[in-house]
Amino acid sequence: MRLAFIFIVLLSSQAFASEVMEFEMKGAMTFGAVNSFSEALADAEEKRIPLVLSIESPGGSVERSLDMLKRIEGSKVPVITFVSGIVSGSAAIPVLGSHALFMAPHASLDFTVPIEVSTSGYHIAGYTDAVVARMESVSLSMGRKFSPMSLGTELSADDAKRLGEIDGIAVSKADALNASDGKSVETSLGKEAISTKDIVMKKHDESVLATILAYLSNPVLSLLLLIFGVYLTMFGFASSGFGAEMMGVGMLAIGAIGTLFNVGIPGIILLVIGVAFLTREIHTPGFGPMGATGILLICAGSILLAPISPAWSFSHEYNNGLLLSISGTSIAVAFFLIFAFRSFYQVPSKEPFMDKHRGQLATAEDDLGRGKEGYISFMGERWKAVSNDEIKKGDSVVITGTKRDATTVKKAH
Numbered sequence: 001m002r003l004a005f006i007f008i009v010l011l012s013s014q015a016f017a018s019e020v021m022e023f024e025m026k027g028a029m030t031f032g033a034v035n036s037f038s039e040a041l042a043d044a045e046e047k048r049i050p051l052v053l054s055i056e057s058p059g060g061s062v063e064r065s066l067d068m069l070k071r072i073e074g075s076k077v078p079v080i081t082f083v084s085g086i087v088s089g090s091a092a093i094p095v096l097g098s099h100a101l102f103m104a105p106h107a108s109l110d111f112t113v114p115i116e117v118s119t120s121g122y123h124i125a126g127y128t129d130a131v132v133a134r135m136e137s138v139s140l141s142m143g144r145k146f147s148p149m150s151l152g153t154e155l156s157a158d159d160a161k162r163l164g165e166i167d168g169i170a171v172s173k174a175d176a177l178n179a180s181d182g183k184s185v186e187t188s189l190g191k192e193a194i195s196t197k198d199i200v201m202k203k204h205d206e207s208v209l210a211t212i213l214a215y216l217s218n219p220v221l222s223l224l225l226l227i228f229g230v231y232l233t234m235f236g237f238a239s240s241g242f243g244a245e246m247m248g249v250g251m252l253a254i255g256a257i258g259t260l261f262n263v264g265i266p267g268i269i270l271l272v273i274g275v276a277f278l279t280r281e282i283h284t285p286g287f288g289p290m291g292a293t294g295i296l297l298i299c300a301g302s303i304l305l306a307p308i309s310p311a312w313s314f315s316h317e318y319n320n321g322l323l324l325s326i327s328g329t330s331i332a333v334a335f336f337l338i339f340a341f342r343s344f345y346q347v348p349s350k351e352p353f354m355d356k357h358r359g360q361l362a363t364a365e366d367d368l369g370r371g372k373e374g375y376i377s378f379m380g381e382r383w384k385a386v387s388n389d390e391i392k393k394g395d396s397v398v399i400t401g402t403k404r405d406a407t408t409v410k411k412a413h
Helices: 002-016 031-047 062-073 089-096 129-141 157-162 173-180 208-216 219-238 244-258 265-282 289-305 316-345 351-355
Strands: 019-026 051-057 059-061 079-088 100-103 108-110 114-118 121-124 154-156 184-187 190-193 200-203 312-314 361-364 374-378 381-386 396-403 406-411
Touching (some): 031 062, 051 173, 059 089, 062 129, 079 089, 079 173, 089 108, 089 129, 100 173, 208 219, 219 265, 219 316, 289 316, 361 381
Parallel strands (some): 019 200, 079 100, 079 108
Antiparallel strands (some): 108 154, 361 374, 361 396, 396 406
């Protein structure tokens, strides 16, 4: 019996050393990205093989980065990290907790990240005291020497190696694995020596759900869905029929899920008010102060929606691109929708034209009557209309003139 037990242990240790799970992480640190990492680590733990993490990230959610660090600390297998490019902001937090940490010669750890925006521009500041203490302690527990003095600087691979903040420099993942061989580490199951020399790498197959969550949690995509959702919902309720508002509600739901419902309420409020102003502008001739105010409110709301706060830590380049893509796209879509809705609904910027056609017949496209506004079809165009008569959809009506922003009609006899 004892011999059989020894034989099984030898077989399991051989299986442990036969391959390593490979996982590549690129992009922002979001709940979707961390979920994918957790899935890969769970796969490695089930197979009892080390996980090699190749990472290049502009940063992201501090909370999600701390979740990833906690997952690494509780890992049953060694996590070997290879920094393949620039790792900025909060992405450095879980990296420091890796059991073995190597950087490519051209890679860097960027700690010069903005955490807030004001009228005077970006303010570069360190992490909270608790986060800094966590980064320092976890680095020391792995036999490395992260220093809070590194905050506000960008460390090259040579600098990080000289300061003792990484285990070494590797030209590839295979090189990092070979360099990790023999290192004694502490996992949640106890101490063990990493055995990865000339090991076979097996790429993790990401599940469909993890892939979908990764896309939905992308900050740019989720925030643009929120903005477009507000546009379509407001414009849909301001027009006749159904369709735009239903699509808008769907976009709002998907965008909210993508941000885990962690959105700036002031930004949403400004966005809604701005779209309301534009909705009103659509039903008035020309483009006046109300439309300009709406555009300014939309721009301000879009900026406030961007994840730039102490809860998020991105690189300068990613922050700038995020602000440009969200605010620029939002304003461009606002102008496009104004043009599209004006063209489609033919709002009464042509009041003199309707006055010339008094007495002519048109067709009601909606039910009209006291307190009811709707649209009529005249010469192939749709016009906003009001009437004191009870008119059903499809009835013939007679144009009697204009009143404010609507055409006045009566039932044809």
